[in-house]
Amino acid sequence: MHQRDETLTEFADNWSLFGSRLVIFLGAGASIGARNAAGAALPSAYELRNNLWQRFKHSGARESFDPSELRLMSLEHASAIIEEKTGRTALSEYLVDVFSCDKPLWQHLVMPFMRPAAMFTTNYDELIELGYKSQPGVLDVICSSRDPIKPRTALYKPHGSLTHANQPIGQGGLVITQFDYLEMITEYRNMLQKAMTAFSSTCVLLIGYSFGDMDIAAELYSIRKKHSGIPWYAVFPRNDPQVKRMYSKKFGIEQINRKFEDFLVELDEQINFIPDELKRSRLDELSVRGVIQ
Secondary structure (H helix, E strand, C coil): CCCCCHHHHHHHHCHHHHHHHEEEEECHHHHCCCECCCCCECCCHHHHHHHHHHHHCCCCCHHHCCHHHHCCCCHHHHHHHHHHHHCHHHHHHHHHHHHCCCCCCHHHHHHHHHCCCEEEECCCCCHHHHHCCCCCCCEEEECCCCCCCCCCEEEECCCCCHHHCCCCCCCCCCCCCHHHHHHHHHHHHHHHHHHCCCHHHCEEEEECCCCCCHHHHHHHHHHHHHCCCCCEEEECCCCCHHHHHHHHHHHCEEEECCCHHHHHHHHHHHHCCCCHHHCHHHHHHHHHCCCCC
């Protein structure tokens, strides 16, 4: 049994005020626990860097690869070197294989019932899209700075989409190398501005987002400094008062100390937004029926 989280309770109490103006940001932490179509866990950035290097750059036997030889090399730098060796196609095809899922997690299945005004994710996977699959025509996936199709729910994917992995950067191609990131700096800003059309009245909910992507983090930080009239919240499991205070003081964001799934369960207990047939008590049944992973 979780200890009561006062910030979660505050978020639920504010639902009637801010629920219709909610913009959800989903980072890598929102996909924890997911497996791809082959049954393998989706890799972290560190694991992906190592796997890419072992697959495309390491010249010795597979078992002789030692990740420490890469030292502090970033995923973006390693990917740029690999692209020079293999070309873009092999790199993109590998990412599609690794991140393609055939079913959503439970949390992605029920998240659409929060009715967000817009969503924004840096994840390659299509777990959000799979969660909306039962509601055709509702989602508008945007990988560029184009305007959303109203009245659909806009899902901004600045790092690209698996469905459009063969397209150029900024049109759905997967952002993986350091040079891809440089190309996308302006696009980040434009997408954020479109996702949050009314900055002063937008309630932002960050789920599993670490602010590790400095380009996006800098834009969010700037927006928050200018517009602080409505609370922003971040959901991630860390019981550290200094971290909670840092987010509140520096970013103006209140932390909810919960995993994504647990957050949705407790929110539903307070505002009852999940249909009965999709409640977490039906988790095993949904899994057996092949609705979720």
